[in-house]
Amino acid sequence: GAVVSQHPSWVICKSGTSVKIECRSLDFQATTMFWYRQFPKQSLMLMATSNEGSKATYEQGVEKDKFLINHASLTLSTLTVTSAHPEDSSFYICSARDLGSEETQYFGPGTRLLVL
């Protein structure tokens, strides 16, 4: 199957700092990538849909000024958590849609964020 990478795999930061997470599709082009957040023992929550060359579409309740998404190329999307606070600590997972594979969604390994 298709491979999606995320970097970093985990990050610890101080409250008030910004954190950037990268999501790359390694062997296919992804016009659409998705960003999810998952708290312990809870289900995936879609935060936003990232479209190459255009603005991201945010789900209701997700602050677009806090979670900045950039999808500058067909293989890279970034999520920046601005002015992070302890309540932003979570498991952030990206996925990429492979148009060549019946539009299957493949997930990255996730980034664990801990804000102190």
Added chain:
Amino acid sequence: QKEVEQNSGPLSVPEGAIASLNCTYSDRVSQSFFWYRQYSGKSPELIMSIYSNGDKEDGRFTAQLNKASQYVSLLIRDSQPSDSATYLCAVRNFNKFYFGSGTKLNVKP
């Protein structure tokens, strides 16, 4: 009503048995259906996809789709303790994906 419904479980089966995981979806025009497995602390990994009515087999896994009943299931034959995980059902409706909340499966040695 949620787009995709799954029983949260946990579903417990003994090693070697068949595990049956079920999922219903609300939108009749949904086009593609997926099963993902998520181990604790890890991201989901794709197990199978199915697009047409009927059964699709891949090793110990069989996905079943019934569009008339808006129902998709996953059978795991010869269940192993390593199959213990949360199984997520996902449905694609044009440009949107909808995930169920997952069913936790425990396979007891």
